[in-house]
Amino acid sequence: MQVSEVSRAVAAAKSIASALGLAVDDSVVLHNSNKLAVLLLPCRVFARVAPMAQQVAELEIEIARRLAETKSPVAALEPRAEQRAYECDGFVVTLWTYYEPVMLEEVSPTGYMNALERLHAGMRKLDVATPHFTDRVTEAQQLVASRDQTPNLAEADRELLGSALQNLRRAIADRAVAEQLLHGEPHPGNVLGTRNGPLFIDLETCCRGPIEFDLAHVPEEVSEHYPNADRELLGACRGLVLAMVAAWRWDVRDEFPNGARVGRELVGALRKGPPWPTLDVVMRDIARSGG
Secondary structure (H helix, E strand, O other): OOHHHHHHHHHHHHHHHHHOOOOEEEEEEEEEOOOEEEEEEEOOEEEEEEEHHHOOHHHHHHHHHHHHHOOOOEOOEOOOOOOOOEEEOOEEEEEEEOOOOOOHHHOOHHHHHHHHHHHHHHHOOOOOOOOEHHHHHHHHHHHHHOOOOOOOOOHHHHHHHHHHHHHHHHHHHHHOOOOEEEOOOOOHHHEEEEOOEEEEOOHHHOEEEOHHHHHOOOOHHHHOOOOOOOHHHHHHHHHHHHHHHHHHHOOOOOOOOOHHHHHHHHHHHHHOOOOOOOHHHHHHHHHHOOO
């Protein structure tokens, strides 16, 4: 979210929580990317704030509520407020339970895998209309094809990304494997380490597809423990995820921190060819190099 919008977004979250009778004297911005994560104090409510045009909050709330009923490992909505999306000053705000953080590094790969397996099991019980994962691939392809939306993407990289998205999408479709409801982006950034184990957040990315699409977002030491995964399909999904995320980072509207550097590194990883690294490996290499 643009720095100029942050204060308004925080004010919107505080206004909504106060109107609901929650004690709000202060706030702490926990994370700012395309959306804002804010801890409201002293009521200790976790608020997620998005511009009106960029949100699918009602779908996220419905899925979170229904997954909680199945005892799936997801962050809970705030119980002291009506569980719905709130609108204020051009923003949509959702209110969630705040969990005292535990370092995710303390969660074992097996624990992470078990939580994801439980999440998938809970999702198989839900009958809810969501996009297909290929809808997101199409959005990435449209970005790459549009020089207006990705003006800083070099032509050689544009050609590489376009071919990767098309070819890997086709390779995954040709496998014709079983599909189900997925998280969509269960990478470490969307997992909370808590005293009760890992919990998944950001359910707005939910989609339908093969479980390997979800597994392509997690560290390799996690996915290798997941039972009955199709390893060849997983490899193709990893390449597809790198290409999709690269496309998003080149979007002129993208607000991801250091997005251009990330985009370049992802294109570079794709250019080397398979076997492709996991997303966390690329991001870790960027951090180590001072990116």
